[in-house]
Amino acid sequence: MNDQQRRRPAKPHRRPKKDPVRFLAFEALRAVDERDAYANLVLPPLLKKARAKGDFDGRDAALATELVYGTLRRQGTYDAIVAACIDRPLREVDPPVLDVLNMGVHQLLGTRIPTHAAVSASVELARVVLGEGRAKFVNAVLRKVTAHDLDGWVEKVAPPYDEDAEDHLAVVHSHPRWIVSALWDALGGGRAGIEDLLEADNERPEVTLVARPGRSTTEELVKALGEDNSLPGRWSPYAVRMAEGGEPGALEAVRESRAGVQDEGSQLVAAALAAVPVEGRDTRWLDGCAGPGGKAALLAALAAGRGATLLAAEKQPHRARLVERALAGNPGPYQVITADGTRPPWLPGTFDRILMDVPCSGLGALRRRPESRWRRRAEDLEAFAPLQRGLLREALKAVRVGGVVGYATCSPHLAETRVVVEDVLKGRGGEPVEAEWIDARPLLPGVPALGEGPDVQLWPHLHGTDAMYLALLRRTG
16 A cells, blocks of 8 residues: 555545335335235335325335335245355345345346446445445345346246246246146146236236225216226126226225225125025025125125125134224125134024135235245145135035025135035035035126136136136035
């Protein structure tokens, strides 16, 4: 070191600048990881608080939302890319560091943010939340990421399709391998169909509203949204889609529970159950797993229009309170109770129609809850199996002879859908039940690609809905 270098003054310490958008996105990602929270529950209150402080406008909120959901959806792909850019196993990278890295990778490869801005903003975030030393690591990794675009990286980190099709699809489309395998089994067919499905899982779903009959109309919702921000439902007569997004809770009908946010797949399940012809009495309806209340609210409205009563039962008290909120103001008679459908307080043969939308893996809603794919394990399905069979078995006891039961799941996994129904009907693991399948397809008029029946599986890539499953069964003895 020469004298001139010795005399050069040190650079003044610069305090890192906090970027409110990226800091908020990081907070949301940490909540998802540390508390097993869901982004769709964590993010709205964070955004509301930021708006109240004056930190955010609409564009800021949109960017924060994209950073959170884009990072979660593409986590598997981004993990593989980061792993290729570091000299240690990925598991040795601290989770907060990996969140900053993956959010930076998403900005570089999944958005139109300029490269220099994506890198500098990510490094600045790292300085704020991780410290200077780790910020240098983030900087080094992201500069390596800039060497290729997304397609280039995928070609480098994904195994060839011909060598390992499932692992190739898992990396390219950011799904765990076991989920790729399960979805492929349920869907059947060749490569094109499964790729379309996995791509649909990574798309941002539309916000769909339901106008509850007798309480609101689609015309009211269209008028409140404006023609530029409203599209008719694809299949449900009660649906209106928000073309440009926005805040559904700002609508008067939603605030008053006369309308709600509900995927069309869920609307179709409730509407199909209500449409099944039933001879004789049709006054007692049951939603046996009613939380959080969307299907129960639609069923209650449909029941009220026919002079029927809905009993909405939910095992978890906090979810039962959500059901009460959803049904508040319903003009028809209804009752909400806290009850376990596997140990029901009602007598056998009490009801004319029953919906049993059972707890499940949620693999049908990966568009809305992308973090679920990284939390679920194949062995989780074993825990759901006894509960699903028990709920369906008790529902078939609770319905009268000639009445109908709708068994529904937000999962296309065969172990949660047709296998459950077949096991119950054949008496596997319990007493056989005298019931027959009803062809559900005619009860979803206008909906294409419903398969060979008699049950129905909806798909994001074919129907634009969550992957809801519905089997309709009539008790015969």
